[in-house]
Amino acid sequence: MKKVELLDTTLRDGAQSEGISFSVRDKLAVVETLDGIGIQLVEAGNPGSNPKDLEFFQEVRHLRLKHARLAAFGATRRPGVAVADDPQVRSLVAAGMPVLVIFGKSWDFHVTEVLKTTLDENVRMVRDTLTYARARAERVVYDAEHFYDGFRANPEYALATLDAAVEAGADVLCLCDTNGGRFPEEVAAATKVVRERFGSRAAIGVHAHNDSGLAVANALAAVHAGATHVQGTLIGFGERCGNANLSTIMANLQLKAGYSCIPAAKMTGLTAAARRVAEIANIVLADDMPYVGTKAFTHKAGMHMDGVCKCSESFEHVPPESVGNARRFLISEIAGRSAVLTRIQRIAPAVQKTDKVVDEVVARLKALEQQGYQFEGADGSFELLVRKALGTHQPFFTLDHYQIIGERPAKNDLEGAAAIVKVSVEGRTEITAAEGDGPVNALDRSLRKALERFYPALAEVRLTDYKVRVLDGNRATEAKVRVLIESTDGRAVWTTVGVSTDIIEASWFALVDSIEYKLSRDLAKRH
Numbered sequence: 460m461k462k463v464e465l466l467d468t469t470l471r472d473g474a475q476s477e478g479i480s481f482s483v484r485d486k487l488a489v490v491e492t493l494d495g496i497g498i499q500l501v502e503a504g505n506p507g508s509n510p511k512d513l514e515f516f517q518e519v520r521h522l523r524l525k526h527a528r529l530a531a532f533g534a535t536r537r538p539g540v541a542v543a544d545d546p547q548v549r550s551l552v553a554a555g556m557p558v559l560v561i562f563g564k565s566w567d568f569h570v571t572e573v574l575k576t577t578l579d580e581n582v583r584m585v586r587d588t589l590t591y592a593r594a595r596a597e598r599v600v601y602d603a604e605h606f607y608d609g610f611r612a613n614p615e616y617a618l619a620t621l622d623a624a625v626e627a628g629a630d631v632l633c634l635c636d637t638n639g640g641r642f643p644e645e646v647a648a649a650t651k652v653v654r655e656r657f658g659s660r661a662a663i664g665v666h667a668h669n670d671s672g673l674a675v676a677n678a679l680a681a682v683h684a685g686a687t688h689v690q691g692t693l694i695g696f697g698e699r700c701g702n703a704n705l706s707t708i709m710a711n712l713q714l715k716a717g718y719s720c721i722p723a724a725k726m727t728g729l730t731a732a733a734r735r736v737a738e739i740a741n742i743v744l745a746d747d748m749p750y751v752g753t754k755a756f757t758h759k760a761g762m763h764m765d766g767v768c769k770c771s772e773s774f775e776h777v778p779p780e781s782v783g784n785a786r787r788f789l790i791s792e793i794a795g796r797s798a799v800l801t802r803i804q805r806i807a808p809a810v811q812k813t814d815k816v817v818d819e820v821v822a823r824l825k826a827l828e829q830q831g832y833q834f835e836g837a838d839g840s841f842e843l844l845v846r847k848a849l850g851t852h853q854p855f856f857t858l859d860h861y862q863i864i865g866e867r868p869a870k871n872d873l874e875g876a877a878a879i880v881k882v883s884v885e886g887r888t889e890i891t892a893a894e895g896d897g898p899v900n901a902l903d904r905s906l907r908k909a910l911e912r913f914y915p916a917l918a919e920v921r922l923t924d925y926k927v928r929v930l931d932g933n934r935a936t937e938a939k940v941r942v943l944i945e946s947t948d949g950r951a952v953w954t955t956v957g958v959s960t961d962i963i964e965a966s967w968f969a970l971v972d973s974i975e976y977k978l979s980r981d982l983a984k985r986h
């Protein structure tokens with residue numbers, strides 16, 4: 460198997476996508492997910508451009524990674540400045556990452572019209588910066604920005620910039636279709652020229668954008684022309700129309716084209732990793748995304764269902780389980796039932812397919828999904844639902860009422876809102892008030908304060924994430940919100956869900972599930 464190295468830039472190019480914003484914690488979770496699936500290089504960001512990245516670079520060092528090496532991203536030095544005096548280059552090196560990705564100009568028009576410097580000075584900028592970086596990092600990737608456009612306009616100059624990068628010791632020459640405008644045959648032809656000229660001295664890479672809907676096709680064309688390094692983002696989001704989708708590329712190369720991108724055993728984790736990154740980014744994973752979307756192996760036509768039952772390759776290009784996805788039959792209940800059974804058996808191993816409880820859970824799931832619930836990302840709420848159907852769940856408290864008192868303007872961060880909660884536990888009532896940096900935070904504090912007297916273990920619980928998604932309503936007034944809350948007690952992490960037309964009420968449902976889940980799990984462990 461020929462090896463292809465993947466560099467994921469979800470945290471850099473991906474973060475430049477409209478609507479994407481990662482906290483430091485989110486970024487660490489993305490790195491862990493990418494490492495978990497066996498991606499070799501993770502571009503962590505640009506330490507010179509963003510103070511939030513600086514904090515992340517300090518934190519990410521403490522992660523114990525099995526596969527991924529971290530890369531910092533930056534530009535060549537500015538025109539007319541000594542490389543050692545350029546603050547951007549210095550902070551790039553100071554991030555202390557083992558791999559540096561440095562981008563420079565390869566299109567003459569960009570050099571003279573955008574950078575406003577001479578063609579010779581740009582070549583010196585590439586040579587100086589890479590020489591400086593090469594002495595200070597284990598490995599240097601040179602991103603030749605606009606390479607394919609530059610090669611089309613002035614091939615001699617585009618290649619001269621690569622000459623400088625190779626002479627300065629670049630380990631990878633990554634050719635970029637920065638504007639996403641080129642066709643696969645152009646990419647293949649230019650990549651072949653570069654491989655013939657530099658292939659013995661550096662690895663050749665490709666960085667494609669999807670503005671023409673061709674990012675994956677262009678990346679594959681480059682690989683077939685000799686590229687062995689592919690940059691992209693795991694689920695394809697990135698500037699404008701996105702980056703090359705690595706989940707599609709790696710499945711295509713590894714399952715069909717005789718290349719090895721990640722360890723073979725990791726391929727079955729692809730779908731879970733894609734969904735995890737979408738969840739962290741708080742976006743909906745396109746259900747028709749190749750290989751990993753929920754519709755990727757869904758069959759509706761009776762003839763297709765009949766076909767795949769007899770022989771899966773009749774209507775499926777690869778087996779869904781090869782990428783950790785699942786086949787779905789839309790009008791048949793059978794597939795849904797067995798998927799639910801598998802999940803029930805994780806909680807109650809003795810349950811059999813014909814047991815009544817399976818019907819009850821399926822019916823309950825259907826009714827809740829109709830209301831806007833989704834349990835794929837809410838393991839805690841799903842487990843509670845199953846325990847309720849099994850009759851093994853007793854509510855730990857009942858709510859009398861809650862009330863939110865907003866204070867505007869907020870006096871400081873911790874006093875934006877207050878909540879009063881009245882609950883009862885086995886006939887004893889408790890009423891408490893607490894402040895928080897918002898109504899949900901106040902509600903969470905107040906509820907836990909009320910219950911801690913009865914259940915001291917709740918003191919360990921804290922919310923680690925809170926996500927809201929507005930669900931499509933037919934009319935604006937009917938729009939519902941789905942709230943996902945992630946909680947931890949320091950050992951386990953669980954997610955719960957609530958849906959309502961009122962955001963506070965949706966949050967309340969998710970909070971109650973979170974607490975009930977924690978208490979019921981502790982109880983189950985004791986028995």
Ligand SMILES: [Zn+2]
Binds near residue numbers: 472666668
């Ligand atoms: Zn890019």
